[in-house]
Amino acid sequence: MKIMKSLKSIVAILALVGASHFVSAQKVAHINLQQLIENHPDMLSANKQLETIAGTYDKDYTMMVTEFTNKRDKYIAEESTTSEAVNQERAIELQNMQKSIQDFYTDAQKKLSEKELELKKPIAEKVTEAIQKVAKAKGYEYVLDATSGSGVLYAAGVDIMDDVKKELGIK
Numbered sequence: 001m002k003i004m005k006s007l008k009s010i011v012a013i014l015a016l017v018g019a020s021h022f023v024s025a026q027k028v029a030h031i032n033l034q035q036l037i038e039n040h041p042d043m044l045s046a047n048k049q050l051e052t053i054a055g056t057y058d059k060d061y062t063m064m065v066t067e068f069t070n071k072r073d074k075y076i077a078e079e080s081t082t083s084e085a086v087n088q089e090r091a092i093e094l095q096n097m098q099k100s101i102q103d104f105y106t107d108a109q110k111k112l113s114e115k116e117l118e119l120k121k122p123i124a125e126k127v128t129e130a131i132q133k134v135a136k137a138k139g140y141e142y143v144l145d146a147t148s149g150s151g152v153l154y155a156a157g158v159d160i161m162d163d164v165k166k167e168l169g170i171k
Contacts, residue, residue, distance in 0.1 A: 029140045029158040034147040036161060037120075037127055041170060046119035053115055057108040064104060068097045130167040134160050 037043060075082075075090045082090075135143045143160065144150075165171070 026142060027138075027140045028142045028144065029135065029138070029160045030144040030146040031131060031160050031164060032147050033127070033131075033145045033150075036164060037124060039170070040123050040127065040168065042123045042126075043120070046116075046123065049119060050112065050116055054112055057112065061101070061105060061108065064097075064101045068094065068101060071097070126168065127164070130164045131160070134163045134167050138163065 071090075072094055075087075075094065079087055131143055134140075138158075138160065140158070140160070144157075146159070
């Protein structure tokens with residue numbers, strides 16, 4: 001029985017030593033991916049384009065809501081002096097306008113999301129390629145994302161941010 005416990009202890013110690021040797025043999029680096037992407041020069045242009053598009057949608061949306069509000073207020077003011085049939089037609093018209101506004105808003109959000117993906121995907125791809133190139137050149141086997149909330153709890157290893165920025169031509 002004692003031999004079995006001793007054997008298990010020895011196996012556990014060997015496994016621990018082997019695992020620590022394995023981990024120490026790995027070359028690991030980290031980078032704050034979110035910071036790198038947010039500060040990429042192409043991101044400024046992408047964000048400006050998105051702001052312009054969003055501004056256009058906001059303007060159109062505001063005009064639609066203003067038109068709806070004005071009609072609704074007018075119809076409410078005239079409700080007591082208008083026939084029931086006309087009031088029902090107006091109610092249907094307002095419902096249709098409200099649905100159009102909701103549809104416009106949903107469509108605008110969808111188009112804006114699609115445009116954001118279209119503009120930002122190439123930037124993310126450039127950054128990923130640069131990270132891979134730097135990692136290979138420096139001999140890193142793993143590069144961890146050190147962005148807050150990404151799961152990395154401690155990042156005291158090598159930060160390759162400067163090397164990747166250099167690869168991307170960012171100062």
